[in-house]
Amino acid sequence: MGTKTELPHATDWVRHAPAFAELESIEAFFSGHAFDPHRHATYAIGRTLAGVQSFSYRGAQTHSLPGETMVFHPDEVHDGRAGAACGFRYRMLYVPPALVQDVLGGRPLPFHREGVSLDPRLARATDAVFAVLDERPDALGRDAALFDLVSTLAEVCQAWPSRGRVDFAAALQAREYLEDHLDQPVTLDDLARCAGRDRWSLSRDFRAYFGTSPHRYLTLRRLDRVRLQVRLGMDLAQAAVAAGFYDQSHMTRHFRQAFGIAPARWLRGLAAAPGFSGAKAPLRD
Structure with a gap:
């Protein structure tokens, strides 16, 4: 499953699976508090393996039990904690909307309102992706499992709600512009000129197809660059400035919002993992 990171509670742990292409995966156990409120730029799709996982999602308190599947849409705020004295163990897969669009080809993103699904089709498709990642598959095997997962999401979930007509080509052009200017200032006017749309139509386009605003997308991609x-x-x-943030404090605020922990805590856990040879200091939050 990859490297294991010890967390502040003696019984808590997180194992990070070796990254395969753009897919990230973890397995973890928490005895109590896990993560502060945060939001990803990816889908977070997972399976509770033991105990009770509790979280706040879309204004409701939700509990996930063994065998159930969690589906957090991009840019939706959630937290994480144990819902029983025995704690909880789970696996989670993080799927970028861009990969989802590779399968959907311009359809609005699938949207699951409740955060927990009891649908056996989604459980099987999610388990299949975990299985191929555990086997260190070639790209063909990984892509086949991912295709089945996204197709199942589109089948069992609603479409992401959007108002008015949306333009997939404009959203793609804006995303490509952001990828080419990660370390530079970007305005909504820049994106609108690039995509040939007005500012607010483009904002709707981008949310419909990539699950978040252009600003949030750019921020999360910069955080990806920091971690790399x-x-x-x-x-x-140095990583904060190189990725396009004003300074480390600016990056830290966004890091906490995105991942629910401070970057210094993340780095301490990373430094404790076997084989890590990256930066050791400074570790201030």
């Missing part, structure tokens, strides 16, 4: 640079040996302050 730190793994390669750059310290947090």
Whole structure:
């Protein structure tokens, strides 16, 4: 399953699976509090393996039991904690909306309102992706399992609600512009000119097809770059500026909002993992 990171509680742990292409996966156990409120730029799709996982999602308190499937839509705020004294163990898969669109080809993103699904089709499709990741598949095997998962999501979930007509080509152009300018200032006017749309129509386009605003997408991609640079040996302050943030404090605020922990805590756990040879300091939050 990959490296294991010890967390503040003696019984808590997180194992990060080796990354395969753009897919990230973890398995974890928490005895109590797990994560503060945060939101991802990806789908977070997972399975509760033991205990009770409790979280706040879309204004409701929700509980996931063994055998149930969690589906958090991109940009939806959620937290995580144990719902029983025995704690909880789970696996989670993080799927970027861009990969989902590779399968959907321009349809609005699937949207699951409740955060927990009892549908056996979604459970089987999610387990299949975990299984192929555990086997270190080639790209063909990974893509086949991912195709089945996204197709199942589209079958069992509603479409992401959008108002008015949306333009997939404009959203793609805006996303490509953001990817090419990750470390540079970008305005909504820049994106609108690039995509040939007005500002607010483009905002609707982008949310419909990539699950978040252009600003949030850019911020999360910059955080991805920070994490990569730190793994390669750059310290947090340098990585923050290199990724396009004003400074480390600016990056830290966004990091907490995105992942529910401070970057220094994330780095301490990463540094404790076997084989890590990246940055060791400074570790201030």
